[in-house]
Amino acid sequence: MHPLKGLLELAKLPRSTFYYRQKAAARPDRHAMLKEAIKTIFDNPEPSTPSKAWTKPSRTTSTTTTNAASN
Numbered sequence: 001m002h003p004l005k006g007l008l009e010l011a012k013l014p015r016s017t018f019y020y021r022q023k024a025a026a027r028p029d030r031h032a033m034l035k036e037a038i039k040t041i042f043d044n045p046e047p048s049t050p051s052k053a054w055t056k057p058s059r060t061t062s063t064t065t066t067n068a069a070s071n
Helices: 004-011 013-027 032-043
Strands: none
Touching: 004 013
16 A cells, blocks of 8 residues: 555645545535436426427528619
8 A cells, every 4th residue: 555645745735635535525415416306307308398409590581672663
């Protein structure tokens, strides 16, 4: 096993940052429910509500009329 001090020096990572991230990784994700809801919506889109992002924009053409009598 490699000594932590040498690995931290190699990674240019402060020791306190290593221990902070290690502790943070052990905590439960406070956004877990939100992430699951987003995954559910993404995996099961409602077919009755099309998204504007996925609809093809309509093409509008403007026609100009010229008055032949004005020439």
